[in-house]
Amino acid sequence: MIEDDAAILFGLRDNLQRAGYEVRSAGDGHQGLELARTLRPHLVLLDLMLPGLSGHEVCRRIRVDGLEMPVVMLTALGEEAQVVRGLNLGADDYVTKPFGIGELMARIAALLRRHRRVIPDVVTIGSLEVDRGARRVSREGVEIELTPKEYGLLEFFTRKSGRALTREQILDAVWGDSAAVTDRSVDRAVTTLRSKIEENPNRPSLIQTVPQVGYRFEG
Amino acid sequence: MIEDDAAILFGLRDNLQRAGYEVRSAGDGHQGLELARTLRPHLVLLDLMLPGLSGHEVCRRIRVDGLEMPVVMLTALGEEAQVVRGLNLGADDYVTKPFGIGELMARIAALLRRHRRVIPDVVTIGSLEVDRGARRVSREGVEIELTPKEYGLLEFFTRKSGRALTREQILDAVWGDSAAVTDRSVDRAVTTLRSKIEENPNRPSLIQTVPQVGYRFEG
DNA sequence: TTTGAGCGTCATCAGGTGGTAACAACGGAG
DNA sequence: CTCCGTTGTTACCACCTGATGACGCTCAAA
Structure with a gap:
């Protein structure tokens, strides 16, 4: 999870852990990219408004590096052009804040289901x-x-x-x-x-x- | 594409074909399911409000049959509980009307990008x-x-x-x-x-x- | 119309499960 | 040290659950 807003980070982390996921987080783009490279997580939750590297850039580099895990973009920017840009950069889903936690969890589960990962519990x-x-x-x-x-x-x-x-x-x-x-x-x-x-x-x-x-x- | 509203059907088909996709369509749930079974398309666009079999039921049966193509649900029902239900039934994305055509196309492209691989049967x-x-x-x-x-x-x-x-x-x-x-x-x-x-x-x-x-x- | 396969329900049965009661053990207060 | 309330342990048995044979309904093919 790459997110600089502590409130969202903690709230989401709580929910994810309760659902059985292991969560690691980074607070800016550079750290986040580094974490994705070394940890090779099953999925990346990516805020777009980040200090350091922008979320778009993080996503692009993840794909350039050949990392294939699903990426879910998480942002307040809801305009269609933004969504299209995010998805074209290689993101697998694009969820705009404010989002329902249940919907986000379902979307995450759907992506992991596709990737043949057992949803951990x-x-x-x-x-x-x-x-x-x-x-x-x-x-x-x-x-x-x-x-x-x-x-x-x-x-x-x-x-x-x-x-x-x-x-x-x-x-x-x-x-x-x-x-x-x-x-x-x-x-x-x-x-x-x-x-x-x-x-x-x-x-x-x-x-x-x-x-x-x-x-x-x-x- | 399983959709009973002719206006939406034609509008979308146009866009999809212009983007290079081959589109086949059915106007109700039973026909749609039959089409999915015989044609084995790369992706299914599924309206939820259908005559005959409901969209949910179509999606469920597609999965029960072991068909693994991505399914995108398309509906005016935007409540979170609906979205969660749809995704849990095996849908890969859930787009609420009215949607931007560009976003839908990007989401379709994202799913197909992922799903080129052949799935073991x-x-x-x-x-x-x-x-x-x-x-x-x-x-x-x-x-x-x-x-x-x-x-x-x-x-x-x-x-x-x-x-x-x-x-x-x-x-x-x-x-x-x-x-x-x-x-x-x-x-x-x-x-x-x-x-x-x-x-x-x-x-x-x-x-x-x-x-x-x-x-x-x-x- | 007949026949048979598929499938849902019912009745029965065996075995497991869990609640209660009764008693033992423990520990704190005076 | 004693008393008493609380907690741990064991034994017993009523009840529930799941497995399964039997039955009947439905539908399609002959």
Whole structure:
């Protein structure tokens, strides 16, 4: 992602990471081009109004270098002539601000789908790997079989990692408001989950108990 | 080009031909789908508001059939949710009317620039071979006869291999929004498909059950 | 009109899943 | 040190889910 506006950068990065993408960013054209050359990312998000090298120039040089990843231009310049110019320079899509985050994500997914890349959805915590796309968990390549509830709980934890969660929050999120279950069910689910994913279930390192409150997942 | 509004059809066709493209057109969804199947064009321009089959349905069926040409959706429906839905159905771009002819041409050019490559039509998973061009499946040279629904399901699985798919996703993709069928029908179809393509149907290795969710195809 | 293939639904069954209860362990307060 | 509230653990069993055989509807070909 090559973008100099910090607000947009952070907002987008958040969304992309939540969707499972790994994001690297640069704040100006030269850095951005360098990053694209060395990192060879699966896709480039490119702001056009940049200090240093202009976005158009970055895109042109990316293509001159023979880099073939999709490039999505991101800009406030919405006039047709601008769009045409951007696309003719080798961009694959051209999205004008203000844009809907959902649309941008869908366009990114569409481009990656074309390029035969798996759209990533894998979270890694230490040696533990949670593949949200495949709904699978593994440690060092060995699959860990989880029941649906255990998986749902773990998935929720990965999305809220680092935060202390009350049993009520966990119930709402994993069991849903329909379910009439006890707090104790959370305890039990946590216990069985620990027994499967913790290296040492007696001394849990991934799922910490927060007394009087609930649990915290260390990610 | 699948478009029922004659004014737009003629206007666009003119422009496209002047730019050197060969254009064939259909005025409703069924004809359009048939044309795409037989002609195998390099790109499909698809209006969403169509008599007969809706544009969404046409796009879905194009993908179900394993046709991989770029699809550009063309519509007056500009809401973000619509755009996201279209792209998720397998469209490559989504342009809202009124659009600038120059921008549309640039977007078409960008897609064709990318898509010159030939796409492999045969997918191999273990000893199983799925020939999407011929719509045929075989194991070690021996053809496996599949009914249309079974083949559609398998084809969908090969395109989403490795991902956990909900029954709803499978229904949407394979049965289509028109069909009013139960989740259980997915189960049934999976069972019969397993009985034909699995080495050991009782211990499926290709199609895994993902409890509470649906199925996952191991590719 | 008959026949058969394809496919959706139903009923049944086996096995897995998860909630609860009961008890153990733990830890903080006094 | 004791008490008590909270958390961890185990056992049990009701319930749900998915697999599958059976059935019937629809449609197209003979």
